[in-house]
Amino acid sequence: MQSIADRATGARVLEALRRSLRVDWRDYAALIPLREDGSPFAVLIAIILSQNTNDKNAITAYRRLRSRVGVRPEDILSAPREAIEEAIRPSGMYRQKASAIIGAAKAVVEAGGERALETLPPEEVRRILEGVKGIGRKTVDVFLNVTRGVEVFAVDTHAQRIAWRWGLAPRKASYEKVSTALASFFNGQDLGEAHRLLIALGRTYCTARRPRCSECPLREVCPYPSRESQSAGQAGDRG
Numbered sequence: 001m002q003s004i005a006d007r008a009t010g011a012r013v014l015e016a017l018r019r020s021l022r023v024d025w026r027d028y029a030a031l032i033p034l035r036e037d038g039s040p041f042a043v044l045i046a047i048i049l050s051q052n053t054n055d056k057n058a059i060t061a062y063r064r065l066r067s068r069v070g071v072r073p074e075d076i077l078s079a080p081r082e083a084i085e086e087a088i089r090p091s092g093m094y095r096q097k098a099s100a101i102i103g104a105a106k107a108v109v110e111a112g113g114e115r116a117l118e119t120l121p122p123e124e125v126r127r128i129l130e131g132v133k134g135i136g137r138k139t140v141d142v143f144l145n146v147t148r149g150v151e152v153f154a155v156d157t158h159a160q161r162i163a164w165r166w167g168l169a170p171r172k173a174s175y176e177k178v179s180t181a182l183a184s185f186f187n188g189q190d191l192g193e194a195h196r197l198l199i200a201l202g203r204t205y206c207t208a209r210r211p212r213c214s215e216c217p218l219r220e221v222c223p224y225p226s227r228e229s230q231s232a233g234q235a236g237d238r239g
């Protein structure tokens, strides 16, 4: 499989993305509580709310929860479950997400409170959080990257699709394979920024349907346009 790595380094790609895409923290659910509240547990809540929905819905749900219930573990544990569910309804799957948020609040309080998220070794934080039903590897990867600066590439649907189009991983590769391939391509540096730039790329040019390759800042180095035109040509030949 042709790969973008044969034509450009991760650093060059990152630079091209930085030049042509706008990353505004207000568009990313995980960054809002970090900037506005500075609380790691609030960041965790926002990431849970962003599961299986877009950031806009997650941000709406987060703001409702913050104003109606609060976003400290103690606020969550003292609130009626229905109030949490009602507040986060705009993010979808609100019953499962309420369970995950309540489970996370319990786990954090048992671990010594919110400060434990900032002081325990990242792998210990990972173990605690992945023990909560409804919190998986991606949620913890985003959390550790955003709050602790751990260099790990969190893979969402945009990153999965782009890694395949770039020829870095098979289309249905596992989360771990895609995460490792992207981290290695970007040389293990600035992975949080790279993650957000890939989301921006996936929203503007590299969309799931009809990617805008002819306008994309990576059209010269990305193998996908020529791969697609070849397969279209072969289909034409067969037809």
Ligand code: SF4
Pocket: 165, 205, 206, 207, 211, 212, 213, 214, 216, 217, 218, 219, 222, 223, 224, 225
């Ligand atoms: S839009 Fe096209 S050229 Fe740009 S990264 Fe996606 S597949 Fe590659």
